Amino acid sequence: MPSSFRRPPRFAVGCAVAALTAALSGPAWADPAPDYDALVARLSDTPLIAEAGALLDAAEARVRQAHVRPNPVLGLEAENAFGSGPFEGYKNAETSLNLSTDLELWGRRGARVDVARAEAATASRRSTLxxxxAAGRLALYYAEAEAADRRFGLATEALTLTLADTRAALALVEEGREPLLRGIEGQTEAAAARARLDEAQAERDAAFARLTGFAMxxxxxxxxxxxxxxxMPTPVAAETSAAPAVLVAEAEREAADRRIAVERIRARPDVRASIGVRRFEAEDATALTFGLSVPLPLFxxxxxxxxxxxxxxxxxxxRLRGVRQEAEADRVAARARLGSAASRVSATDTGVSSAEEAYRLSRIGAEAGRISQLELRSSRAALIAARNAALDARLARVRAEIDLARLDGRAPFGAAQ
Structure with missing residues (x-):
């Protein structure tokens, strides 16, 4: 076979090796993420938690304000002054100074306080939710960043194996033991592996950016x-408390019930009482004034x-009934997914071990000429797929733990919030 037909594949593989070397010899990563538990402990610095805390502070401030009685009204009136005839000037004027206030009858103040307390309880439970x-999102971003980092490592290893197999195939082509087609196929596989490596690197950078932004x-x-x-996920007891979403819905229902009482009380007359002093300039005398005012509920x-x-x-x-049903169904589903994911992790780990052994034997057989390049490529593809499947299983287990932890109102993997 003329040498001019053998150089392009060898040259392409050499370029791929150089590209891989350049990718792996870049600047070293020097800023590892803090431990997951440390990031969970710092969740109070995130905007989500800060916003929920501010809303809770506002609700508690409204409770304190609801206890405050309404301010009295101070009024000053002058009659029969600066007119004509006997009312000229101010000598026959009658001046009244009075103080009036809302009596808040029918339990107005108590109903107002009850509503404010119910809304504060809702805000408190919503902050827990x-x-x-937030803890679930942090765990998800952390796990996705770790998975993306591992995928990048798997893509790097896959490219390394592909280049090694392609070099071995080219050697067999040189010896005339394999057709030129095998070298061209190796070149194509090396290019595809390089593209997958670039894609994995982009996904890793994006996952790192999401984790950096959310964790502040x-x-x-x-x-x-x-x-x-x-x-390993946190073991949970068979009997758990209500989901935070259910607690929030219960608090919202309680607050809505309290508002009915407030509106019913508002339908009753708002009685105001007043007391004051009246000055009679003509008689040079004073007298007390007092009274009640009640609106007529005609309209x-x-x-x-x-x-x-x-x-x-x-x-x-x-809404509460719906949330309860959904929470119970979601909890059953999350537990089922968690158990399934654990079994899947065990199965995929066994599959990786088998695929690694199969690929090792295939390499030995291919170098000895007992196994074809097609079988070697098939075993290598099976190994890469098995390793990615094991990674997917672990990520699925993390997501199932996150879903269950959210329903239980706790941080995933037993981290202290």
Missing amino acids: VAAD LVQPVTSIGDTLLDR DRNRGNVEAAQADFRAADA
Whole structure:
């Protein structure tokens, strides 16, 4: 076979080797991410937790404000002054100084306080839900960054194996033991492996950026020091408390019920009392004044607001029933996925061991000429697929643990929030 037909594959493989060497000899990653447990402990610095905490502070401040009584009204009136005839000037004027206040009858203040407390309880439970969601998102971003880093390593190893097999195929082509087609196929596989490596590197950079942004880290993450993919999920008891979403729905229902009482009380007359002093300039005398004022409920009896509050309560009650059913179904599904993922991890690890042994034997057989290049490529593809399947299984286990932890209102993998 003329040498001019053998050089292109060998030259292409040499370029691929040079490209791989350049990729692996770049700047070293010097900023590993903090441990997952340390990042969970710092979740209070994230905007999500800070926002939930501020909303809770606002709700608690409204509770304190609800206890405050309304301010009294100080009024000053002058009558029969600066007129004509006997009322010329101010000598026959009558001046009144009075103080009036809302009596808050019918339990207005207590109902207002009850609503504020119910809303504060809702904000508190919602902050717990936000904390669980934030911990779940952190665990997911951490696991995805670790998985992307491992995929990059697998893609690098896959390219290394592909180049090694291609070099071996070219040697057989040189000896005339394999057709030229095998060298061309090796060149194509090396190019595809290089493209997959570039894609894996881009995915890794994106995953590192997501983790850096969510965790509010000063230095960009460039490597993963801790591991979540290999960490075993936290054992959970058979009987667990209600999901945070259910607790939030219960608090919203309670607040809606309290608002009905407020609107019903508002339908009753708002009685105001007043007391004051009146000065009679003509007689040079003073006298006390006092009175009550009550609006006549001829037109506005607050029926619309009462009906609206009742409708809001029915909506909150229906939402609570739906959330309870969904939470129970999601918890059963999450436990099933977690058990399935654990079995899948064990199965894929066995598959990786078998694929590694099969590929090792295939390499030996191919070098001895007892196994064809097609069989070697098939065993290499099976090995790469097995390793990626094992990584997918671990990532699925992490996601199942995240879903279950969110339903239990805790941080995944037993981290302390």
